[in-house]
Amino acid sequence: MTGIRHDWSTAEIEQLLDLPFSDLVFRAQGVHREHFDPGRVQVSTLLSIKTGACPEDCGYCPQSAHHHVELERERLLPVDEVASAARGARERGATRFCMGAAWRNPTDRNLDQVIEMVRAVREQGLETCVTLGMLTQAQAQRLADAGLDYYNHNLDTSPEFYGEIISTRTYEDRLDTLERVRAAGISVCTGGILGMGESRHDRARLLQQLANLPRHPESVPINQLVQVQGTPLYGTDALDPFEFVRTVAAARILMPKSHVRLSAGRTEMSDEMQALCFLAGANSVFYGEQLLTTPNPGMDRDRTLFQRLGIEPEAGPGEPPAAHPEAKPEAQRA
Ligand code: SAM
Ligand code: DTB
Numbered sequence: 001m002t003g004i005r006h007d008w009s010t011a012e013i014e015q016l017l018d019l020p021f022s023d024l025v026f027r028a029q030g031v032h033r034e035h036f037d038p039g040r041v042q043v044s045t046l047l048s049i050k051t052g053a054c055p056e057d058c059g060y061c062p063q064s065a066h067h068h069v070e071l072e073r074e075r076l077l078p079v080d081e082v083a084s085a086a087r088g089a090r091e092r093g094a095t096r097f098c099m100g101a102a103w104r105n106p107t108d109r110n111l112d113q114v115i116e117m118v119r120a121v122r123e124q125g126l127e128t129c130v131t132l133g134m135l136t137q138a139q140a141q142r143l144a145d146a147g148l149d150y151y152n153h154n155l156d157t158s159p160e161f162y163g164e165i166i167s168t169r170t171y172e173d174r175l176d177t178l179e180r181v182r183a184a185g186i187s188v189c190t191g192g193i194l195g196m197g198e199s200r201h202d203r204a205r206l207l208q209q210l211a212n213l214p215r216h217p218e219s220v221p222i223n224q225l226v227q228v229q230g231t232p233l234y235g236t237d238a239l240d241p242f243e244f245v246r247t248v249a250a251a252r253i254l255m256p257k258s259h260v261r262l263s264a265g266r267t268e269m270s271d272e273m274q275a276l277c278f279l280a281g282a283n284s285v286f287y288g289e290q291l292l293t294t295p296n297p298g299m300d301r302d303r304t305l306f307q308r309l310g311i312e313p314e315a316g317p318g319e320p321p322a323a324h325p326e327a328k329p330e331a332q333r334a
């Protein structure tokens, strides 16, 4: 039985990442089966509610006003458009609806409108997630009071590599917002991006930051950099796919009860690589043709992949969970 730890050293995590591939994946799959049904994957759909013209300079992001990317900017979407997108997502089988805005932080007026969206999406029977940039404690509390389920705010990379990617805010700023979200009682979704030219040491340090938070994030998105022409990171050498899988496996071992999301970058991954990520303990994906501004695999491709692998989407908030012969009953879990 694996315990929940918050005191991982960098060396311990590097030792995990250095294991022979089969040993690492075998260990991750073992941890996975202690806590989850291996045949179930959580399915979220993303919507960009405010696109482009962001004042931040994140080197990976097509929405930064600092880069020259061909992108249709959009003001904050009307609530009825968001509600109808959410309805469509639910009808196609998503159980969580994630809304992203290209802001450094929301104004209080922005937040009024987002809160209306959260209410409208909840009414569809979906879990809600938003990612809006930095929050004050009062703003986090308002979102919690509106019934928001999750807040996404990624640490993106190691504290040491962060300055190579973003100059307009600090790692500490990110950690502060995560602390406020946690204090408000909202579930935390935070992870990172791989393939930005970081080293294995940086990936270990990112995982260490996530795993040593006072409580593990409920959701850990592991993104592969989507290279967009016009962004500074366009043309970065691609990461070895096995290195990506290793990082997913280590995330599973370090955060046994968290959902680990195989996040952006699936369009560029083979079915075999995605299957290895599920084997390594990934159990959540974005579902739908579009991420925020870039493509995601089509729903047909995903349905076929799930079918070939014997995976079923997790039940939604109001639905009964399906029993799986190998999943341990709640009472036996750590
Ligand atoms: N502006 C808010 C923020 O940065 O927190 C919310 C939206 S932002 C687009 C959400 C996350 O998307 C980023 O933290 C980053 O991890 C991810 N992201 C953005 N561009 C990406 C890309 N090209 N490839 C992979 N992930 C990306
Ligand atoms: C996360 O970790 N990845 C998503 C979501 N959280 C907000 C965003 C991926 C964005 C990929 C680039 C784009 O489509 O603009």
Ligand code: SF4
Pocket (backbone or CB within 6 Å): 054, 055, 056, 057, 058, 061, 062, 063, 064, 065, 101, 102, 103, 104, 133
């Ligand atoms: Fe703005 Fe978020 Fe993109 Fe950074 S990642 S440029 S904060 S939208």
